[in-house]
Amino acid sequence: MSVRRQKLYSKEICACSIFGAMSRTGERFTGERVIRAMANMHHRGNGLGGGFAAYGIYPEFREYYAFHLMFTGDARAQREAKRAAEEFLFRNFDVVHDEEIPHSDDVYVRDPPLLWRYFLSPSKHGEDIHLPDDEYVVRKVVHVNSAIDNAYIFSSGKNMGCFKGVGYPEEIGRYFMLDRLYRGYLWTAHGRFPTNSQAWWGGAHPFGLLDTTVVHNGEISSYGTNRWYLEMLGYKCTLHTDTEVVAYAVDLLMRRQDLPMEVVAKILAPPTWETIDRMDVRERELLTTLRRIYGPLLMNGPFAVIIAQSGRMIGLTDRIRLRPLTVATRGEMFYISSEEASVRLISPSLDSVWSPRGGEPVICELDGRLKHEIAAPA
């Protein structure tokens, strides 16, 4: 029996949207303009994922790690997941405050999980006592996400937070009331068009570990190799989405191995061998060495990402730029977007607009003093 299509598919099929806005002077602003910019790229997504990362939003708790957790499944599974996760958290951390993440019931979203946040500091025991705080937190996050059913820590940095779910980004933004409840100096956002993985709340962007978050447009076809390499080094990929590996790779290279972003970009998106051959001796040796050592972290396939960390926002595309990314500045504001129109919507006049070169990161940072005040208070 033949199946007839009753209705023509009328969606203008497209791709993900990514957006980032940062005030270089550290001035904090609500998510209202970011939500509007994302809504302007509504047609790039398909309502199966939207999310935001916001930095500088928890100044009153800035010395504590802010964990955002989602508990999935039916009501009973959620309760059980929360109980198990809390038992683990209270055993390994001093929790100074916890509450449900506020959301608006006026916004309809499909199957929202139970969302809870915890402000905490490490309480180390036994062998863990010698671990640096960040490493301790990463290990505990990996444990919860891989060993406790239906519980996922999707945000674990200080003075920042991820908010994400299944829906269009503007719906998710209003669901979490990002336009009213939070003020940050750096926001990134994502509208999702899932291509080869299912849509679920944990699979929405941003992906984060500690204060590093990633939003991504494209497809990482080297996911298998990248994942295998990262899992050898203690990471566990639990969110069924390729973008996850970018967050862990950045954590490995920048936090654990202390490499500068310029070098990290050359590992994730290295120049072609042809280009390397034309470089002078020193550069050629560096690039050749990086490709030898970090071959399994090469991100193959088309991608544009915005990576954010405390006090810093980075835009990067694959080396031959197979996904769009536009950068713009206006005064102290710095924008990265899939489309210029979204930036123009919230900032009609711009000082400069350009398309970054493939494989070359565009980095915006707070000045050193501000970074210290906002991100790592004494």
Place this chain on the structure above:
Amino acid sequence: MDELQMEIPCIRTFNESMIEIDASHMETRELNNLLREIMLCGYEKVVLRNVCGQRYIGTRLYSPQRRVMTIEIYGTPGNDLGAFLFGHRILVHGNAQDGVGNTMESGEIVINGRAGDVTGMSMRGGRIFVKGDVSYRAALHMKEHGLKKPVIVVGGTSQDFLGEYMAGGIVILLGLYRAHTARFIGSGMHGGAIYIRGEVGEEQVDSSVLISRPDESDMEILGDCISDFIERFPDLSLDMDYVLEGDWTKLSPRSSRPYGKLYA
């Protein structure tokens, strides 16, 4: 002339031939449907204000009578501006995004700013004039047939993969503002010609491309296209001789079948 049978508050009619639309809060489809109605009513000029990301502006504007109008855009048009454009003239006061003139058939697009990735992708006729720079992969798989020969003239420069898989047509970079740093120019190129004013290193150009000096007939083509460029951007106050006397390089394909042996 037919009356425009719509009561839409965003429309202002100035006279029988000109109409103005406030495009803020208008969806892509809504705007393009309206443009089609306007064309069918016989208007010669439409001014779009507050455009912000609406796509495909100028598409679906084919009529058997070959009606042609001028579309003037204020704001930032979305991707694929002038896709399949059929003889109309589009003028943008500002920057354009990706895919300007995608598979354009005929007509003209003038960008008073910069244009994004894949400008003139698969273009098969008509002309695009960009005052500023173009981003990656301009003229990607541009093609020509018989008398139809698309032309892109760029005031500034281009980023990598200019003329990738180019199969026909003409691309001209005037290099007015800065040096050319694009790499992989003409990768897989097998037709058409790229003319670049200003220095281009051999290492910037794909090995399938022949680098030469333009001859007299080339200079004639350049003269025609550049005089049209100057006419469209009077505020640049460009001198024709100054532009033509620059250091010109011509890039053309070594072979019309660069991958002939690859799959043999």
